[in-house]
Amino acid sequence: MAKSKFEYVRNFETDDTCLKNCYIVVRLDGRNFHKxxxxxxxxxxxxxxxxxxxxxxxxxxxxxxEDVCVAYGQSDEFSFVFKRSTNLFKRRASKLMTHVTSQFSSSFVFYWAEYFTEQPLLYPPSFDGRVVLYPSNRNLRDYLSWRQADCHINNLYNTVFWALVQKGGLSTSQAEERLRGTVAGDKNEMLFSEFNINYNSEPQQYRKGTTLIWNMAEEVVTKKVKPANENEKEVHVTRTRRKIAAHHCDIIGEQFWEEHSGVLESD
Ligand code: DGT
Ligand code: MG
Ligand code: MG
Ligand code: MG
Ligand code: MG
Structure with missing residues (x-):
């Protein structure tokens, strides 16, 4: 087909192919989720x-x-790690980021009523997205550790803050004042001595966030077969299927990565 005289505008598009061998991380975050x-x-x-x-x-x-090898979420954010060898969307950053973010946003709306059975969705929420490349397993694990440490710091703060307000009868500004300059040890102590809450007994999901990885699950399925000159019969076949498994555990230390050594490719 002959090119139109307008065709040259295509050259204004820039190449945003992600560097080879790097993990591609797409992190999304809810817009104005405070409100x-x-x-x-x-x-x-x-x-x-x-x-x-x-x-x-x-x-x-x-x-x-399926090239997402691990995803980690806490609060209103989720990070998706694409395996370093992925060639999905030819590694184009904008394609990866927008597909992840729009699939996530539409699912958030699609599944809303399954989770919020009594609370209607009042307006369409949106999520921002960004792409970051990590060249080594160390860098990638430090990235995930950073997000999990963030989860811990915020959750400890929020747990004491709301205990002071909901159980201690303080106003939000009084609670803020009480917490100014306190370190983790002080907050743990406050929770324990004033509210009888052992922070380490709080649900893991809240303290550690959610890590999603692929699991190989064996599954027995029944198949109908019809051998030549015989009647149709049913046979059982075992097949392995990839299934998503959710973990609420520490991902900063070695244990998780040793127990799930197939998640990351070696450097
Ligand atoms: P942004 O991301 O700059 O558009 O602004 P926000 O307001 O989304 O701020 P961000 O992402 O730093 O903080 C997340 C907000 O979402 C924070 O205000 C607390 C809220 N949020 C997230 N998860 C929960 C939850 O389980 N319970 C409550 N009450 N609030 C939550
Ligand atoms: Mg923000
Ligand atoms: Mg947000
Ligand atoms: Mg956030
Ligand atoms: Mg198209």
Whole structure:
């Protein structure tokens, strides 16, 4: 087909191919979820429905993009790690980022009512996305550790903050004042001595966030076969299927990565 005289505008497009051999991380984050969580009555400091919906939406992303080797989420954010050898969308950053973010956003709306059975969705939420490349396993693990440390710091703060407000009767500004300058040890002590809460007994999902990886699950299925000159019969066949498994554990130390050594490719 002959080229039109307009065709030259294509040359204005820039190449955004991600560097080879690097892990490609897409992180998305809810837009203005401070307000969104208020308006939809999220429980404080953690809403199990909201976290469940975030994880369900992340699973939908993984189901559609099998080269995601691990995903990690906390609060209103989720990070998706594409295996370093992926050639999905020819490694184009904008394609990867927009597909992840739009699949996630539409799933968040699609599954909303399964999680928020009593609370209607009041307006369409949105999520921003960014792409970051990590060249080594060390860098990638440090990235995930950074997000999990962030989860811990925020969750410890929020747990004491809301205990002071909901159980201690302080105003939000008084609670803020009480917590100014305190370190982790002080917060643990406050929770324990004033509210009889052992922070380490709080649900792992809240303290550690959600890590999604692929699991190989054996599955027995029944198949109908019809051998020549015989009647149709049923046979049982075992097949292995990839299934998503959710973990709420520490991913900063070695143990998780030793137990799931197939998740990352070697350097
Ligand atoms: P952004 O991301 O710059 O558009 O602004 P925000 O407001 O989304 O800020 P961000 O992402 O730093 O913080 C997440 C907000 O979402 C934070 O205000 C607390 C809220 N949020 C997330 N998960 C929960 C939850 O389980 N319960 C409650 N009550 N709030 C939550
Ligand atoms: Mg922000
Ligand atoms: Mg946000
Ligand atoms: Mg956030
Ligand atoms: Mg198209």
């Amino acid at each position: 969104f969580s208020e308006q939809h009555g999220f429980l404080k400091p953690n809403d199990k429905r909201a976290l469940g919906l975030m994880a369900r939406s992340a699973e939908s992303v993984m189901d559609n993009m």
